[in-house]
Amino acid sequence: MAAHAGVMKKATHPEDLARLFVEYANAGDADSMAQLYAEDAVLDFPAGNPTIGRDAIRAVLKQLVAARPQFTVEQPLPTLINGDIALTATVPADGTGGRTQVARRQPDGTWLRILDRPERATK
Template identity: 60%
Template sequence: MTQYEKAQTPEDITRLFVERSNAGDAAGVAALYEPDAVLAYPPGGQTVGRAAIQALWEKVLASGARFEPETPLPTLIHGDLALTATPPKDAAGARAQVARRQPDGSWLRVLDRPEFTPVQR
C-alpha cells in the first residue's frame, strides 16, 4: 500500500488534491477522504465511500482532466471539524468541503461539493 503525505491542516487537502489529480493518481485523491465520505459529484448526484470516490476519479482523470491551484478562503474550524472553500477560477460555482481531524492529527474530507469543470488536455 502506498504511503501518502497526510494533510496536516485542512487547507493541505486542496493542495494535495491538485498534486495527486494532475499526477493521475486516483487512489491518492481517494486517500484524502474518510472511508464513508460523500462527494457531491457528478452534478446532481452523490458518490459515497472511498472506493466509489476512487472509481469516479479514475474515470475523471482518464479523460485528461487537469486542475489549477486555487487560493483558499479562510477556514472555519470548530473542534475536529473544518469548513474549507475556494473561489473557483473556472467560474463553475462554489467549492466547499467539510474535513475532520483524525486521531493522528491529520485531516480528511467528510463532505465535498466540488462544482468544477475540469480543463481538458
C-alpha cells in the same frame, strides 16, 4: 497509476486537502486522491449525484483522471474550524460558483474530507 510510489502525503491542515488533491489529480493518481477522503465520505460529483464511500469515490476519481484534466491550485477562502470539523472552500478558477468541503481531524492529527461539493449543483 501510483505516481507517488506508495509515499502519500497527508493533510496536516484542512487547507492541505485542496492542494494535495490537485497534486495527485495532475499526476493521474486516483488512489492517492481517494485516500484524502474518509471511508464514509460523500462527494457530490457529478453535481447533484452524490457518491458515497471512499471506494465509490475512488471509482469516480479514476474516471475523472482518465480524461487527463489539468487542475490548478485555487485561492482558498478562510477556513472555519470547530473542534475536529473544518469547513474549507476555494474560489473556483472555472467560474462554477463555489467549491466547499468539510473535513474531519483524524486521531493522528491529520485531516480527511467527509463532504465535498466541488461545483455548484444545477438541480
